[in-house]
Amino acid sequence: MKTRAAILHQTGADLIVDEVEIPGLGYGQALVRILTTRICGSQIGEIDAVKGPDRYLPHLIGHEATVEILELGPGIKHLKTGDRAVAHWRPGEGVDAGGTRYRWKGADCNAGPITTFQEIAVISGNRLTPIPRDTDPELGALMADTLTTGFGVIHHEARVKIGESVVIIGCGGIGSGVVLGAVLAGAHPVVAVDLHDNKLALAKKMGATETFSAKDPAWAEKVRAFLGHPADVVMDGTGQPAVLEQAYELCGPKGRCIGIGVMRHDRKLSINTLPLHLGRVLTGSEGGSSQPHREISKYLRILADRKISTKEWVTHRCTLAEINQGIRWMRSGEPIHVMVRPA
Numbered sequence: 001m002k003t004r005a006a007i008l009h010q011t012g013a014d015l016i017v018d019e020v021e022i023p024g025l026g027y028g029q030a031l032v033r034i035l036t037t038r039i040c041g042s043q044i045g046e047i048d049a050v051k052g053p054d055r056y057l058p059h060l061i062g063h064e065a066t067v068e069i070l071e072l073g074p075g076i077k078h079l080k081t082g083d084r085a086v087a088h089w090r091p092g093e094g095v096d097a098g099g100t101r102y103r104w105k106g107a108d109c110n111a112g113p114i115t116t117f118q119e120i121a122v123i124s125g126n127r128l129t130p131i132p133r134d135t136d137p138e139l140g141a142l143m144a145d146t147l148t149t150g151f152g153v154i155h156h157e158a159r160v161k162i163g164e165s166v167v168i169i170g171c172g173g174i175g176s177g178v179v180l181g182a183v184l185a186g187a188h189p190v191v192a193v194d195l196h197d198n199k200l201a202l203a204k205k206m207g208a209t210e211t212f213s214a215k216d217p218a219w220a221e222k223v224r225a226f227l228g229h230p231a232d233v234v235m236d237g238t239g240q241p242a243v244l245e246q247a248y249e250l251c252g253p254k255g256r257c258i259g260i261g262v263m264r265h266d267r268k269l270s271i272n273t274l275p276l277h278l279g280r281v282l283t284g285s286e287g288g289s290s291q292p293h294r295e296i297s298k299y300l301r302i303l304a305d306r307k308i309s310t311k312e313w314v315t316h317r318c319t320l321a322e323i324n325q326g327i328r329w330m331r332s333g334e335p336i337h338v339m340v341r342p343a
């Protein structure tokens with residue numbers, strides 16, 4: 001059986017959309033149809049090999065989607081054929097079946113436990129969490145990372161308390177989930193910083209107390225003046241060293257500075273570490289330490305009961321055949337979210 005998939009064959013190059021041969025299902029693996037998938041900043045990082053040379057080329061890519069279960073391998077108990085599910089990269093319930101191998105042009109084509117830039121995929125059972133059939137597939141794809149990671153950074157990692165000040169730098173992608181998480185957690189004030197006015201407008205709509213354009217070179221000074229005191233929590237979604245340094249400087253003596261965007265492997269920070277000895281914390285988020293199987297149903301309920309719509313979060317849409325256009329949109333920084341429909 002074959003499927004169309006976007007293949008990363010060379011670092012920095014456009015993906016190739018082509019047919020690959022799907023392997024048979026192993027223990028703990030599921031065969032799924034991708035309904036919609038989001039392009040995450042992580043995939044741009046993967047294409048550019050920001051974590052270091054890519055040893056797995058050629059390989060498939062993508063890690064956030066809403067899917068329909070077509071077939072289950074042995075050992076999966078929490079899913080049924082025909083179920084809708086969120087496909088997420090953080091491990092959830094069930095067996096960790098590891099990666100898989102497709103065939104492309106007569107040779108192996110690697111894939112991790114989850115890949116989603118394709119029509120049909122083999123995914124490890126523990127990367128799939130069932131959701132109600134009537135869930136909007138785009139909302140499901142946002143649950144895969146944006147909302148679980150965004151809320152997780154606030155809840156599990158920053159452990160934000162009511163009335164703490166939170167500054168979020170970079171409010172598209174995962175940042176949009178962080179802003180909503182901060183508002184829901186009762187942070188105050190919630191300050192959003194971004195280069196793009198559409199992301200600041202969305203942050204404001206979600207309940208951010210104040211927004212600042214990062215086009216203004218004095219944005220950090222203005223945030224400091226607005227708060228009137230150093231921040232309790234500052235998040236950096238950009239992964240840019242200069243921005244993370246400013247985030248660190250905005251933190252108070254016991255403040256928590258959390259990097260969400262991954263920095264290139266060959267870049268370094270320049271900071272004075274004395275504040276770390278006195279109680280300031282600088283750390284990086286690992287997917288918000290989220291637990292998809294425990295959290296997705298709860299978060300869907302919160303959004304539904306509070307009538308919080310994420311419709312406007314998706315600003316760009318394309319098909320699998322147009323995925324390189326979607327990636328160019330992501331590189332422009334303009335989209336809040338880009339969704340890809342395989343067909």
Ligand SMILES: [Zn+2]
Pocket residue numbers: 040041042063064145
């Ligand atoms: Zn992601």
